[in-house]
Amino acid sequence: MSSTLRKRGPKKGQNAVGNSAAQEDDDLKKLRELEEEARGFKEPEYKYQVALAAITILAAYTRFYHISIPDKVVFDEVHFGKFASYYLERTYFFDLHPPFAKLLIAFAGWLIRYDGAFKFENIGDSYITNKVPYIPLRALSAIQGTLTVPVMFLTMKTLGFSVAGCLFAALIVCFDNAHVADSRLILLDATLIFAVALTIYAYSKFSTYRKQPFSQKWWTWLTATGVSLSLVISTKYVGVFTYVTIGIAVIHELWILLDYQKGLTIPEFSKHFAARLWSLIIMPFIIYLFWFYVHFAILTKSGPGDNFMSAEFQETLLESPMAKLSKNVHYNDLITIKHKDTDAFLHSHLHSYPLRYEDGRVSSNTQQVTCVFDPDSKEAEDVNNHWEIVPSSKDVARGTDVYTNDVVRFRHVGTGGYLLAHDVASPLKATHEEFTIAYGEDAAVTKFNETLFRLRFGGSGSTKNKNKRRVIKTKGTPLRIIHVDTVVAMWTHDDEVLPEWGFGHQEVSGNKKTQDSDNVWTIDDIVDMDPIDPRSKYVPKQVKTLSFFKKWWELQGLMFKHNNQLSSEHPFASQPETWPLALSGVSFYNDNDNRRQIFFTGNIIGFWLEVCFLSIYLGLLLADQVTRRRHVYILSDRARSKLYNTLGFLFAGWGAHFFPFFLMNRQKFLHHYLPAHLLAALFSGGLVDFISSNNIRDSNGRPTVYNKIKSTVIVTGCSIGIVWFFFYFRPITYGDTTLSVEEVKARQWLDIKLHYAK
CATH class of the missing domain: 2.80.10.50 (Trefoil (Acidic Fibroblast Growth Factor, subunit A))
Incomplete structure (x- = not known):
C-alpha cells in the first residue's frame, strides 16, 4: 500500500543542506500525487452514500429475516449459548477459544436479564418451552454481521475504489450464504469476521495519514488498528492470521522508511518502529489479557471446567469439590x-x-x-x-x-x-x-x-x-x-x-x-x-488465591493442548483445498417433522468468482514481470502501484488467512475460510476496478480512463448470479421452508449432501 519515491539531489550551485526542506516538500508533494493516483478515481460523495445506505439495508435484511426460525438450539449454539449461561451463573467452564466473544454474548444476556438457567444441552431443544430469550442473543451476531458489510464498503472507499468496486466487494459478503448463516446464530464467527473487517478498515484509514506521521489522526487510526487486532485474537486464535496480514504491510512500510533516501535519521525511524510496536503488539496484548482478567473475575464458582485445571487452580473456586x-x-x-x-x-x-x-x-x-x-x-x-x-x-x-x-x-x-x-x-x-x-x-x-x-x-x-x-x-x-x-x-x-x-x-x-x-x-x-479418623469429618476450607x-x-497451556488434540475425524470436516470453491459444507440443523434443514455452505457463484479474480491477478503479475524483463513497459506507474501495493495487500491478506491451514493437523471446517473469503471479496471489488480502467502506460502523460460502462456490466452480471444463488439456496440457509424431494436434489451441487433427498 506504500509507494516508493527516489529522492533527488541538489541542483548544481545549491547548498544541499539549505535546500533540504524545500526538497522534502517536493518529495512529499510528488508522493501525495502518486498515492492519490494510485487510489483511483473518486466519484461524487452522494453516490457513495446512497450505495452505502442500500447495501447496509440489504445486509440487515439478510441477517435479521426470520431470525426467530428455528426456535430450537442449532449446531454450536449448544456450546456458546451454554458458555453464556455459565458466565451469568458465574460457574467455571473450559473452552478452547479466548473469552472476548463469549463475554459479549453473556453481556447481551445480562442486558436482557436472562438468568442463564437453560444450558443448551442438545441440538433441537426448544427455546420456547424453556422460555429462553434467544432472539436478542442471535441479534448480537446479526448486528455484527450487518455492520461487517458497510465496513467493507468504507474500506474500499478509503482505498480509492469506485462506487461499483465498493458495492461489489460488500455485496459478495452481503449475499453469501455462509456469512449469513453464521451471522444469525449464537456463534463466535460473526464477532471474528467483524473484527477482521474493522482491522482492515482501520489500517486502510491509517495508511491515508502516512504523510502526517505522529499527527492526531495518524495516532487515532494506528491505535484503532491495534484495538481491532486485539479483538480478533481475543475471539479466536486464528486471529493470528490477521496479525500476519497487518505485519506484512507494516514490515513493508518500515523497510521503505529505513531507506536512506527517505531522509529519516535512525532516532526518527526508531520512533516509527516504537509507535507500531506499542500500538500493534504491546497494547493489543494488554487488552487481550484484560478479557482473561474479566473471565477469571466472573467465573468464581466451581463448575464443569474444574477437571481440566490443576488442583491449585480448583482450590481458588467457591464450592469446589x-x-x-x-x-x-x-x-x-x-x-x-x-x-x-x-x-x-x-x-x-x-x-x-x-x-x-x-x-x-x-x-x-x-x-x-x-x-x-x-x-x-x-x-x-x-x-x-x-x-x-x-x-x-x-x-x-x-x-x-x-x-x-x-x-x-x-x-x-x-x-x-x-x-x-x-x-x-x-x-x-x-x-x-x-x-x-x-x-x-x-x-x-x-x-x-x-x-x-x-x-x-x-x-x-x-x-x-x-x-x-x-x-x-x-x-x-x-x-x-x-x-x-x-x-x-x-x-x-x-x-x-x-x-x-x-x-x-x-x-x-x-x-x-x-x-x-x-x-x-x-x-x-x-x-x-474409619469413622473415628479425623479425615472423615468435613472441615470447611478457606478458598485459596492464585495470581x-x-x-x-x-x-x-490447556487451550493450546486441547486445540492440537482436535485431530479426530468428523463427518463434516473438510480440507482447505475444498474451501475456495465451496465444494461441501456442514449440516447445522434438521427438523424431521417438517423436513426442513439448515445447511452451512458458501455462495458457490460468489466463491468461484473470487477464485477467478485471484487467478486473473496472478496472470497479470506474471505478464507484467515477463514483459518488463524484455524492457516492455505496458502498465502506467499508477496502475503498477495499485496492482502491487493496494491489491497486493489484499491478496496477501487472503493468502495469510488461507494457506496456514494446510500446515494444521487439527479438524478443519468451511467456516475457517470465512476471514479469507472476506479479504478475497475486498480484493475482487478492487480488481474489477483495475480491469475496468485503461492502465496502459501513456508517454504523453494523459490521465488513465476509468470505463464505468465496463465496470457496471461486470459488477451487474456477477451480482445477478450471486443474488440468484443466495435466494435459490435460501430455504436451506434459513431453515424456514419445506422443500420437495426434487427441490432438495436440485440443490445438491458439487459434493453437497442434503437431508430429505429421498
Missing part, C-alpha cells in the same frame, strides 16, 4: 486410582492374559491389570478397584502421610497380590511393558523390586517445583507412577480397548516416555475410612 473432598493420603489407606485423561479407574480381577495374543505374540499368562470406566460412578463399590498403598520400607509407620517422590507398593485388595510391571510386551502396545499382579512369597521376596513404584508429581510448573516433596491429596495431586526397576510410567488409553478376553476394558501398560502428558493419574478417594498470571498461563 477439591476443597471439600480433598484429603491427605496415608500409608495403608485403601484407595482408588484414576487416570486423568480417560477418567478410568485402575482395576484387576482373577482372569489372566491369554497365552498368545491375536497377532501371535506370547504373554506372561498372568493376572490382568486393566482400567474401567463406569458412567454411573460406582467404581468405589467394586473391591477390584481398591488398592492398598503400602510403604516400601518397614520403618514407615501406618498412617504416615504419603509424599511425592516416595517409593511405594500397591496391593490389590480384591485378589491380594501386588501391582507389578516387567519386561514383557503389553497386549495392545508391543513397545510398552505389561502390568500384572504378583502373589505371596514371590511378590514379597523374589519380585520385590518389580513391585516398587515412585510417585512423581505430574502437574505443571518448573523442574524445581516438580522435584519438591509435597503431601499427596485425593483428587488434588497429579501423579506419574514410575516403575522403579524398568523406568516406565503407568499408562492407559481409550482409543482402543481389549478384546473379549479383556472384557472390553482399557489396557494398562508401561510407557517408556515417562514425561508424556497422558501418563498422569490421581488418587481419587479413600475407601472404608492472575499463573491462572492465565495454566489456561493458555
Whole structure:
C-alpha cells in the first residue's frame, strides 16, 4: 500500500543542506500525487452514500429475516449459548477459544436479564418451552454481521475504489450464504469476521495519514488498528492470521522508511518502529489479557471446567469439590486410582492374559491389570478397584502421610497380590511393558523390586517445583507412577480397548516416555475410612488465591493442548483445498417433522468468482514481470502501484488467512475460510476496478480512463448470479421452508449432501 519515491539531489550551485526542506516538500508533494493516483478515481460523495445506505439495508435484511426460525438450539449454539449461561451463573467452564466473544454474548444476556438457567444441552431443544430469550442473543451476531458489510464498503472507499468496486466487494459478503448463516446464530464467527473487517478498515484509514506521521489522526487510526487486532485474537486464535496480514504491510512500510533516501535519521525511524510496536503488539496484548482478567473475575464458582485445571487452580473456586473432598493420603489407606485423561479407574480381577495374543505374540499368562470406566460412578463399590498403598520400607509407620517422590507398593485388595510391571510386551502396545499382579512369597521376596513404584508429581510448573516433596491429596495431586526397576510410567488409553478376553476394558501398560502428558493419574478417594479418623469429618476450607498470571498461563497451556488434540475425524470436516470453491459444507440443523434443514455452505457463484479474480491477478503479475524483463513497459506507474501495493495487500491478506491451514493437523471446517473469503471479496471489488480502467502506460502523460460502462456490466452480471444463488439456496440457509424431494436434489451441487433427498 506504500509507494516508493527516489529522492533527488541538489541542483548544481545549491547548498544541499539549505535546500533540504524545500526538497522534502517536493518529495512529499510528488508522493501525495502518486498515492492519490494510485487510489483511483473518486466519484461524487452522494453516490457513495446512497450505495452505502442500500447495501447496509440489504445486509440487515439478510441477517435479521426470520431470525426467530428455528426456535430450537442449532449446531454450536449448544456450546456458546451454554458458555453464556455459565458466565451469568458465574460457574467455571473450559473452552478452547479466548473469552472476548463469549463475554459479549453473556453481556447481551445480562442486558436482557436472562438468568442463564437453560444450558443448551442438545441440538433441537426448544427455546420456547424453556422460555429462553434467544432472539436478542442471535441479534448480537446479526448486528455484527450487518455492520461487517458497510465496513467493507468504507474500506474500499478509503482505498480509492469506485462506487461499483465498493458495492461489489460488500455485496459478495452481503449475499453469501455462509456469512449469513453464521451471522444469525449464537456463534463466535460473526464477532471474528467483524473484527477482521474493522482491522482492515482501520489500517486502510491509517495508511491515508502516512504523510502526517505522529499527527492526531495518524495516532487515532494506528491505535484503532491495534484495538481491532486485539479483538480478533481475543475471539479466536486464528486471529493470528490477521496479525500476519497487518505485519506484512507494516514490515513493508518500515523497510521503505529505513531507506536512506527517505531522509529519516535512525532516532526518527526508531520512533516509527516504537509507535507500531506499542500500538500493534504491546497494547493489543494488554487488552487481550484484560478479557482473561474479566473471565477469571466472573467465573468464581466451581463448575464443569474444574477437571481440566490443576488442583491449585480448583482450590481458588467457591464450592469446589477439591476443597471439600480433598484429603491427605496415608500409608495403608485403601484407595482408588484414576487416570486423568480417560477418567478410568485402575482395576484387576482373577482372569489372566491369554497365552498368545491375536497377532501371535506370547504373554506372561498372568493376572490382568486393566482400567474401567463406569458412567454411573460406582467404581468405589467394586473391591477390584481398591488398592492398598503400602510403604516400601518397614520403618514407615501406618498412617504416615504419603509424599511425592516416595517409593511405594500397591496391593490389590480384591485378589491380594501386588501391582507389578516387567519386561514383557503389553497386549495392545508391543513397545510398552505389561502390568500384572504378583502373589505371596514371590511378590514379597523374589519380585520385590518389580513391585516398587515412585510417585512423581505430574502437574505443571518448573523442574524445581516438580522435584519438591509435597503431601499427596485425593483428587488434588497429579501423579506419574514410575516403575522403579524398568523406568516406565503407568499408562492407559481409550482409543482402543481389549478384546473379549479383556472384557472390553482399557489396557494398562508401561510407557517408556515417562514425561508424556497422558501418563498422569490421581488418587481419587479413600475407601472404608474409619469413622473415628479425623479425615472423615468435613472441615470447611478457606478458598485459596492464585495470581492472575499463573491462572492465565495454566489456561493458555490447556487451550493450546486441547486445540492440537482436535485431530479426530468428523463427518463434516473438510480440507482447505475444498474451501475456495465451496465444494461441501456442514449440516447445522434438521427438523424431521417438517423436513426442513439448515445447511452451512458458501455462495458457490460468489466463491468461484473470487477464485477467478485471484487467478486473473496472478496472470497479470506474471505478464507484467515477463514483459518488463524484455524492457516492455505496458502498465502506467499508477496502475503498477495499485496492482502491487493496494491489491497486493489484499491478496496477501487472503493468502495469510488461507494457506496456514494446510500446515494444521487439527479438524478443519468451511467456516475457517470465512476471514479469507472476506479479504478475497475486498480484493475482487478492487480488481474489477483495475480491469475496468485503461492502465496502459501513456508517454504523453494523459490521465488513465476509468470505463464505468465496463465496470457496471461486470459488477451487474456477477451480482445477478450471486443474488440468484443466495435466494435459490435460501430455504436451506434459513431453515424456514419445506422443500420437495426434487427441490432438495436440485440443490445438491458439487459434493453437497442434503437431508430429505429421498
